[in-house]
Amino acid sequence: MKNVGLKNPNADLTTLGLKNVTAYWNLPVPELVERTIAMGEGVLADSGALVIRTGEFTGRSPKDRFIVKDAITTNTVDWNDINMPFDSDKFDALYNKVTAYLEDKDVYVRDAYACADENYRLTLRLVAQKPWSAMFACNMFMRPSKEEIKNADPEWTILCAPEFMAVADEDGTRQHNFAIINFTRKVILIGGTGYTGEIKKGIFSVLNYVLPHNRNVLSMHCSSNVGESGDTAVFFGLSGTGKTTLSADPKRNLIGDDEHGWSNEGVFNFEGGCYAKTIDLSAEKEPEIYNAIKFGAILENIKFHEGTRTPDYENIDITQNTRVSYPIHHIDNALEPSKGGIPKNIFFLTCDAFGVLPPISKLTPGQAMYHFISGYTAKVAGTEAGITEPVTVFSACFGAPFLPLHPTQYAEMLGTKMKEHNVNVWLINTGWSGGSYGVGNRMKLKYTRSMITAALNGALDNVEFSTLPVFGLNMPNTCPNVPDEVLNPRNTWEDQAAYDSKAQELAVGFVNNFEQYKAQANEEIMAAAPKATATA
Numbered sequence: 001m002k003n004v005g006l007k008n009p010n011a012d013l014t015t016l017g018l019k020n021v022t023a024y025w026n027l028p029v030p031e032l033v034e035r036t037i038a039m040g041e042g043v044l045a046d047s048g049a050l051v052i053r054t055g056e057f058t059g060r061s062p063k064d065r066f067i068v069k070d071a072i073t074t075n076t077v078d079w080n081d082i083n084m085p086f087d088s089d090k091f092d093a094l095y096n097k098v099t100a101y102l103e104d105k106d107v108y109v110r111d112a113y114a115c116a117d118e119n120y121r122l123t124l125r126l127v128a129q130k131p132w133s134a135m136f137a138c139n140m141f142m143r144p145s146k147e148e149i150k151n152a153d154p155e156w157t158i159l160c161a162p163e164f165m166a167v168a169d170e171d172g173t174r175q176h177n178f179a180i181i182n183f184t185r186k187v188i189l190i191g192g193t194g195y196t197g198e199i200k201k202g203i204f205s206v207l208n209y210v211l212p213h214n215r216n217v218l219s220m221h222c223s224s225n226v227g228e229s230g231d232t233a234v235f236f237g238l239s240g241t242g243k244t245t246l247s248a249d250p251k252r253n254l255i256g257d258d259e260h261g262w263s264n265e266g267v268f269n270f271e272g273g274c275y276a277k278t279i280d281l282s283a284e285k286e287p288e289i290y291n292a293i294k295f296g297a298i299l300e301n302i303k304f305h306e307g308t309r310t311p312d313y314e315n316i317d318i319t320q321n322t323r324v325s326y327p328i329h330h331i332d333n334a335l336e337p338s339k340g341g342i343p344k345n346i347f348f349l350t351c352d353a354f355g356v357l358p359p360i361s362k363l364t365p366g367q368a369m370y371h372f373i374s375g376y377t378a379k380v381a382g383t384e385a386g387i388t389e390p391v392t393v394f395s396a397c398f399g400a401p402f403l404p405l406h407p408t409q410y411a412e413m414l415g416t417k418m419k420e421h422n423v424n425v426w427l428i429n430t431g432w433s434g435g436s437y438g439v440g441n442r443m444k445l446k447y448t449r450s451m452i453t454a455a456l457n458g459a460l461d462n463v464e465f466s467t468l469p470v471f472g473l474n475m476p477n478t479c480p481n482v483p484d485e486v487l488n489p490r491n492t493w494e495d496q497a498a499y500d501s502k503a504q505e506l507a508v509g510f511v512n513n514f515e516q517y518k519a520q521a522n523e524e525i526m527a528a529a530p531k532a533t534a535t536a
């Protein structure tokens with residue numbers, strides 16, 4: 001056993017079952033960069049960002065994500081095809097295999113924590129095979145001071161061994177890769193995949209259990225920012241729908257881009273960094289994110305323009321899910337500590353591949369609940385293994401892959417808070433317009449930004465609204481800096497009969513999906529269901 005770097009003198013990896021490892025503790029970022037490069041696993045971009053490849057997996061693999069079924073979870077977790085059970089003894093055996101595999105190897109340790117509100121702080125330690133995984137943790141989790149590191153005695157452990165391959169038949173996994181959460185041992189075990197997103201979404205899943213279940217805090221898959229007058233906005237959305245992009249707003253202070261809690265005091269970020277998509281990124285369209293890509297950032301799975309070290313963000317040879325992680329202070333106007341007041345506006349971002357929903361509509365409380373529980377959107381290409389074009393999905397609470405509890409538990413908390421604080425709720429379609437995917441186009445980012453700005457600054461308070469048939473959604477007839485024609489989706493379709501039939505198809509999808517929640521929903525929520533004239 002050899003230890004290098006800054007650590008709590010009492011910390012000892014043998015208590016985790018690791019033998020004879022050389023452990024590099026909390027190395028400074030430049031050293032993690034150097035080691036990554038020296039190992040032949042990274043190069044520098046001209047901006048100074050570290051460029052790595054995550055290997056076979058360039059997105060999450062939801063089919064290989066499990067929760068250990070035990071005394072804590074058996075009756076509390078909503079077991080389904082997302083929350084899949086893993087046997088506790090099998091976990092112990094696999095854990096021992098991973099630690100045995102790491103014997104005699106180098107490991108990179110990162111002490112960190114989650115939650116900007118110290119009342120809810122969750123301390124953690126990542127032990128990783130790769131220096132770039134440790135650097136990702138340094139970018140994405142909150143960073144303890146040196147003093148805190150010297151006293152670190154973390155609650156949770158993440159063991160991450162991308163090159164360890166499970167044997168499905170023996171180990172109880174589906175295939176060679178896995179991400180398994182054990183609430184009793186407080187361990188997240190990751191193997192066979194180097195996709196860094198598994199690390200952050202693992203802790204997010206833990207918080208999505210612990211905070212609502214034990215602490216009466218609503219956890220949310222959302223970004224958040226705050227305006228000059230101190231008004232907080234949150235943007236819920238499944239991966240790729242615009243949380244990171246739309247929360248980076250030069251006129252507002254960023255709280256965080258992906259994971260937040262809502263306590264009685266207000267909103268707080270879980271993370272210490274952002275994880276942005278870089279596909280088609282440009283300085284013109286997304287200057288804040290573009291400029292955040294400098295030394296300290298990690299670019300994943302991108303290629304360079306030939307003969308240069310300039311990233312080619314249009315190149316999708318490796319994946320459409322090209323990514324960058326950076327500490328939050330790479331965004332100029334980020335707030336630290338990352339906390340805001342009670343939200344004044346909530347946006348549900350949906351990437352509607354049908355092209356049926358309006359680009360902006362204002363929801364009644366009943367509609368807000370209905371749409372939150374439904375979580376209609378599309379999975380965009382690349383974020384999950386096997387997805388190569390937008391696939392329509394109902395992802396409850398706009399974050400089903402990360403929610404261990406039943407969706408109605410989150411929805412009830414949101415409903416109570418929404419009503420108590422009289423929050424405005426908006427549905428934003430960042431997806432297709434003028435036709436479904438393949439025919440129409442993605443809504444222009446600059447229009448979506450203008451609509452959000454208008455909603456936030458009150459410019460939509462005094463305009464006229466129309467109601468979209470079937471869905472009953474209230475859409476503004478005008479909006480500053482947006483052409484009127486795009487506001488009503490039916491007008492954007494050349495063939496309006498085709499629109500009507502697609503709208504019916506989507507309405508049927510909503511109704512069928514909601515069957516599972518009907519028993520728990522009250523009249524106000526059910527009245528918000530789209531009116532399908534036929535059911536499939």
Ligand SMILES: Nc1ncnc2c1ncn2[C@@H]1O[C@H](COP(=O)(O)OP(=O)(O)O)[C@@H](O)[C@H]1O
Binds near residue numbers: 242
């Ligand atoms: N109208 C739009 N609104 C938001 N994002 C858009 C829009 N049109 C295209 N995009 C692109 O979609 C992606 C949204 O991704 P991102 O903000 O990272 O999603 P999330 O943070 O929710 O995972 C970005 O690549 C962005 O440039």
Ligand SMILES: C=C(OP(=O)(O)O)C(=O)O
Binds near residue numbers: 197198238
């Ligand atoms: C990182 C992910 O999500 P998001 O795009 O929401 O950050 C993910 O789903 O793996």
Ligand SMILES: [Mn+2]
Binds near residue numbers: 244
């Ligand atoms: Mn994001």
